[in-house]
Amino acid sequence: MTAPTQKPFDVAVVGGGIAGVTLVIGLLHNRVPVTLYEAAPRFGEIGAGVAFGPNAVRAMKLIDPRIAEGFAKVATQNQWESKRDLWFDFRYGDGTHAEKHGGEVRDLIHPLYCPGGQAYTHRAHFLDEMVKLVPDGVAVFGKRLVDIEDKGGEEGVLLKFADGSTARHSAVIGCDGIKSRTREIVLGKEHPAARAVYSGKYAYRGLIPMEKAAELLGDELARNGQLYMGQHGHVLTFAIEKGKTMNVVAFSSSETWDSDNWVVTTNKDKMMADFAGWSKSVESILTLMQKTDIWALFNHPPCETYYKGRVCIQGDAAHGSTPHQGSGAGMAIEDSYVLSNLVAAVEDASGIESAFEAFDAVRRERTQRLVKTSREAGQLYDFELPGVLDDVEKIRKNLDGRMGWIWYEDMQAELEKGKRLMSGRSSL
Ligand SMILES: Cc1cc2nc3c(=O)[nH]c(=O)nc-3n(C[C@H](O)[C@H](O)[C@H](O)COP(=O)(O)OP(=O)(O)OC[C@H]3O[C@@H](n4cnc5c(N)ncnc54)[C@H](O)[C@@H]3O)c2cc1C
Structure with a gap:
């Protein structure tokens, strides 16, 4: 042959x-x-x-x-069997909104499922x-x-x-x-x-040892995908490395990006100030972040x-x-x-x-x-x-069709x- x-x-x-x-x-x-x-x-x-x-x-x-x-x-999935098909649990991350909406149990807004599985690495x-x-x-x-x-x-x-x-x-x-x-x-x-062009958003990224994250956040939040929503920012976390590490991306907003560099180093005070007044969970996540580089998020015009x-x-x-x-x-x-x-x-x-x-x-x-x-x-x-x-019913509907x-x-x-x-x- x-x-x-x-x-x-x-x-x-x-x-x-x-x-x-x-x-x-x-x-x-x-x-x-x-x-x-x-x-x-x-x-x-x-x-x-x-x-x-x-x-x-x-x-x-x-x-x-x-x-x-x-x-x-x-590849790593959400660590709890019951959360395997979950994309993210969307939660209130900013204290003001959680209160405004009655402070639901653990501030859950909406679980968005991804039948067929979402995996992280x-x-x-x-x-x-x-x-x-x-x-x-x-x-x-x-x-x-x-x-x-x-x-x-x-x-x-x-x-x-x-x-x-x-x-x-x-x-x-x-x-x-x-x-x-x-x-x-x-x-x-x-x-x-x-x-x-600059999208109006920038992000802090970090990796946190899972044991530390679970200690501060509890197992459910640390070991399964979470997205904490807030005014002009959001924070997402998910497990990688077979559950040994929690990946974090914390997003914030600015009108413009004035540096030629898309990744710049800043300090922890600036990061904490970006999320001042956010919930205890978000504060705990940010406290555990070691690196405070900022990534400017750009996208292409069509x-x-x-x-x-x-x-x-x-x-x-x-x-x-x-x-x-x-x-x-x-x-x-x-x-x-x-x-x-x-x-x-x-x-x-x-x-x-x-x-x-x-x-x-x-x-x-x-x-x-x-x-x-x-x-x-x-x-x-x-x-x-x-x-x-911040209309919660409209947010849920929008997430479901997204x-x-x-x-x-x-x-x-x-x-x-x-x-x-x-x-x-x-x-x-
Ligand atoms: C914060 C953040 C989180 C993200 N999370 C996700 C996610 O969860 N899921 C997802 O699907 N996507 C995610 N993305 C998007 C994803 O990272 C990118 O879409 C993907 O990495 C793009 O891959 P690429 O190979 O096209 O480009 P790149 O990864 O940028 O690779 C380009 C390569 O080209 C090389 N190169 C550049 N210029 C030249 C040149 N002139 N000559 C020769 N080589 C050159 C570079 O060195 C590099 O190796 C995320 C992006 C960001 C910023």
Whole structure:
């Protein structure tokens, strides 16, 4: 029996985060030769938690079941059996509101369930599992993309790196994150959507040993997902590392972001001042936080295309989002499934642009909807959403209708639609 043949073209992937690595695994799985160029000296993720909904886990399985197996090794769910299908228990976090609404038992506003399961993990541990699936030699490090010349035809694209080196490939897919250089190249540097804009929210992130968290908060709050809502801020917590650690993200608001840096160091007093007057639980969580770096949250204005010629963008490079629906990385994994299979459906390099066109057609609306609704979710949790504000019945209704379209998408149907579009059998 002869081995299945490789595709007669090759693809460059720029950026080795969750988008780039899952895309590379998908392309290799489909016999598409690929090289990954990463600016950093090695693969790496920050030390923080990340949550994945059932759509993201399905996309992992569809790309390559080994991704889902690797994820299962490092995934953590809510620790109580009775809370396994819970996304978050939404609670009042700011003292004033809890009182105003009668101080319900433990301030519960609404439990939002996610049938099919929500799972959490430590980012670096998940990336480590995925990187095991990337063969030696596929990734090249220390390569910061600065420009692309797209000649098309036989010549393909020429990638230019900050160290003066170049590389030629049939096509390039930018997975270079929310500050994407590839996005600027696709849209044009002066395009109003070329760069991300400040969302009005920033976040403190921390990891707390579970034993300490449980001591102060009690088992239920520490070991299961919680989202404490308040005026102009919210705090979320969930278990990672098989329940050994509690991940915390505490969000606050500001009109503008005046620093060029998106991550700045501040002190504990500033953090405590942001949540002055909040409930005992929130105060306990913040007291346990060791690091007080602030992360400014940016997002992309919608753009009219995700590709130009032989250059395409996906993941945060295409739809950098705020994290309020916990789905940016999940959408990147969905992108990887659809895009790797569309590219694999092409016979030779001349067809790659039609794969990019189909990807843009089936993925842009969904992923830009995430960016928009995620920003609104941030306002909802902070009692700022117009028409809802702090009306508890409206908040419950809004929460119930918020996540289903993300979690229960049929990605195989999206792919089939894309393939039909490529072969000219359907218009969308
Ligand atoms: C506070 C917070 C919490 C979040 N929580 C969740 C969550 O719970 N669930 C979820 O699904 N999503 C979450 N997200 C979103 C998620 O983190 C992102 O959507 C996801 O990590 C994006 O992955 P990416 O690979 O597209 O980009 P990145 O992870 O940014 O990776 C980009 C890579 O490209 C490299 N690079 C950049 N520029 C160049 C260049 N010019 N040349 C070469 N390489 C380059 C970078 O070094 C990096 O390795 C959260 C985001 C934030 C900020």
